[in-house]
Amino acid sequence: xxxxxxxxxxxxxxxxxxxxxxxxxxxxxxxxxxxxxxxxxxxxxxxxxxxxxxxxxxxxxxxxxxxxxxxxxxxxxxxxxxxxxxxxxxxxxxxxxxxxxxxxxxxxxxxxxxxxxxxxxx
Amino acid sequence: xxxxxxxxxxxxxxxxxxxxxxxxxxxxxxxxxxxxxxxxxxxxxxxxxxxxxxxxxxxxxxxxxxxxxxxxxxxxxxxxxxxxxxxxxxxxxxxxxxxxxxxxxxxxxxxxx
Numbered sequence: 001x002x003x004x005x006x007x008x009x010x011x012x013x014x015x016x017x018x019x020x021x022x023x024x025x026x027x028x029x030x031x032x033x034x035x036x037x038x039x040x041x042x043x044x045x046x047x048x049x050x051x052x053x054x055x056x057x058x059x060x061x062x063x064x065x066x067x068x069x070x071x072x073x074x075x076x077x078x079x080x081x082x083x084x085x086x087x088x089x090x091x092x093x094x095x096x097x098x099x100x101x102x103x104x105x106x107x108x109x110x111x112x113x114x115x116x117x118x119x120x121x122x
Numbered sequence: 123x124x125x126x127x128x129x130x131x132x133x134x135x136x137x138x139x140x141x142x143x144x145x146x147x148x149x150x151x152x153x154x155x156x157x158x159x160x161x162x163x164x165x166x167x168x169x170x171x172x173x174x175x176x177x178x179x180x181x182x183x184x185x186x187x188x189x190x191x192x193x194x195x196x197x198x199x200x201x202x203x204x205x206x207x208x209x210x211x212x213x214x215x216x217x218x219x220x221x222x223x224x225x226x227x228x229x230x231x232x233x234x235x
Contacts, residue, residue: 035224037172037226044215044227044228044229045164045166045215045217045226045229046226047217047223047224047225047226050222050224059223059224060223061223062223095171095172097171100174100177106222106224107160107162107177108162108177108217108219109162109164109172109174110174110183112171112172112173113171114171115171
């Protein structure tokens with residue numbers, strides 16, 4: 001069974017840092033692009049960042065570029081999101097998801113975790 | 123960035139009737155190299171993560187009922203539920219995966235009339 005489990009969310013003050021983790025199982029992790037998507041409570045989905053299977057390519061949405069860093073450890077079947085200089089508007093549920101493409105490119109997200117809540121507030 | 127615009131924002135349809143959701147991209151998501159549209163549809167129910175319904179604009183994910191279908195090409199796409207069931211009440215999102223950042227539409231809430 002494919003499983004994707006996020007952890008690391010919590011309450012942090014504006015300007016603070018937090019590191020999210022995502023542990024995957026049930027598939028060949030080192031063959032898949034992985035993505036972080038966030039959702040503000042009651043609002044829509046926002047794609048945050050992705051990382052290629054071998055970690056050689058990363059992409060970010062403009063609002064987090066320079067503040068967030070996505071990384072992965074294929075030996076631990078894990079992907080991470082280091083979030084620095086957090087802002088109130090970063091408050092959201094953060095989902096980790098697997099890409100369904102297997103041809104070396106990123107694509108649709110076919111397996112999602114349940115999400116972890118990040119609250120940025122003083 | 124490619125902007126994805128969905129319409130309507132919400133839709134109320136009677137059980138058994140057709141529901142159609144539209145999605146428009148600010149630039150074409152048709153890949154000339156593989157002749158495929160890099161467009162995906164998700165369904166999200168309250169308290170759950172999104173669920174993949176359709177990718178390549180019209181390919182149904184395994185296990186998704188055939189009342190769900192996707193159509194369109196280039197910049198204009200649609201998700202159709204041919205006969206709405208009670209369990210289809212959800213918010214539906216389109217997303218392009220043609221170019222990073224891989225942007226989502228704003229969502230369409232489908233309810234029972």
